[in-house]
Amino acid sequence: MKKIIRVWDLPIRLFHWLLVACIIGSLVSIHLFDSAVELHAYFGYCILTLLVFRVIWGFVGSRHARFASFVPNRQSILNYLQGKSPRFLGHNPIGALSVFALLFVLCVQGVTGLFVDDEIAFQGPLAKYVPSWLSSFFSEIHEGNQVMIYTLIIIHIAAIWYYKRFKGENLIKPMITGDKEIDPSEEANYLPSDLGHNSKDGVLQRVLALLLFVLVAVAISYFITR
Numbered sequence: 001m002k003k004i005i006r007v008w009d010l011p012i013r014l015f016h017w018l019l020v021a022c023i024i025g026s027l028v029s030i031h032l033f034d035s036a037v038e039l040h041a042y043f044g045y046c047i048l049t050l051l052v053f054r055v056i057w058g059f060v061g062s063r064h065a066r067f068a069s070f071v072p073n074r075q076s077i078l079n080y081l082q083g084k085s086p087r088f089l090g091h092n093p094i095g096a097l098s099v100f101a102l103l104f105v106l107c108v109q110g111v112t113g114l115f116v117d118d119e120i121a122f123q124g125p126l127a128k129y130v131p132s133w134l135s136s137f138f139s140e141i142h143e144g145n146q147v148m149i150y151t152l153i154i155i156h157i158a159a160i161w162y163y164k165r166f167k168g169e170n171l172i173k174p175m176i177t178g179d180k181e182i183d184p185s186e187e188a189n190y191l192p193s194d195l196g197h198n199s200k201d202g203v204l205q206r207v208l209a210l211l212l213f214v215l216v217a218v219a220i221s222y223f224i225t226r
Contacts, residue, residue, distance in 0.1 A: 002181040005194075007089050007174055009062040009201040011209035015054050016175055022046045023106075023153075037122040041113070045224060048110035051103065052216045057209065062199035064090035072096045087189045089180055098156060105148045112142040114224065125224040 008016075026043035029036040058067040072093035079085040080093045091099055115138035117127040127135045163169045174180045178201060187195060 002183050003187065003195065004179050004181055005089060006178050006198040006201050007064050007180045008178045009065055009199050009209075010178065010206050011057060011061065011213075012065045013175055013178055015050055015057070019047065019050050019054075019106075022050065023149075041122065041124075044110055044113045045220065047106060048114075049213075049217050049220050051107050051110060052220065053209075053213050054103065056212060056216070060212075061209070062201060062205060063197055064199050070096040070099075086191050087186070089190065089194045095159070098152065098159065102149075102152045102156065105145055105152060109142060109145050109149060112138040112145070115139075116142050 022043050026040050026047065029040040029043060057065055060066075063069055070088075070091040070093075076085065077093045077097070085093070088095075114124045114126040115130055115135050116122065116124040117132070117135040117139065124135075124138075130138075160171050163171050178199075182190065182195065
């Protein structure tokens with residue numbers, strides 16, 4: 001009988017799928033027509049809200065949500081690449097690098113978008129507070145950074161396919177259910193400390209996450225509308 005371990009708490013799972021939906025929405029809206037620029041901006045505000053929440057949750061969230069649980073170092077990366085490291089319930093060292101990279105480029109995209117001013121269809125809520133040359137600089141970064149986002153998304157999807165195809169590991173299912181199923185024959189490949197701890201995902205944890213998200217949303221709404 002397989003051992004079931006709660007890896008991803010509900011706040012992390014909702015963050016992940018809401019982020020996916022908002023990224024798709026922002027990409028589709030910006031390529032529709034000029035009148036969809038405002039819609040693109042609202043998707044951007046939602047993404048920024050999710051990112052701020054994720055950063056905070058990375059310090060106060062459950063076991064595998066915390067950055068401290070998967071921040072890689074040089075040795076852990078080398079061990080993983082050489083096949084010398086144990087299997088991971090959460091992010092492996094390479095996956096962790098991908099997560100941090102994606103969070104970073106999305107933060108850059110969200111923040112620069114606040115200062116964008118194309119002088120035609122859209123002006124970011126903070127563009128009026130900076131000189132025009134700086135707004136133009138942020139606009140160039142905002143546009144050029146799209147390539148990095150596309151690249152990292154493709155790598156992310158490719159990694160999911162690779163793990164499913166060649167390692168028989170479904171990375172999508174745990175991000176839906178929150179649970180990872182461990183076959184008894186594979187338990188020796190994991191760290192005992194991982195197998196002995198479920199991520200906290202109770203009512204209190206979820207209420208805390210909801211309150212935190214609401215506070216972040218209110219703060220960002222105030223910040224961009226004042």
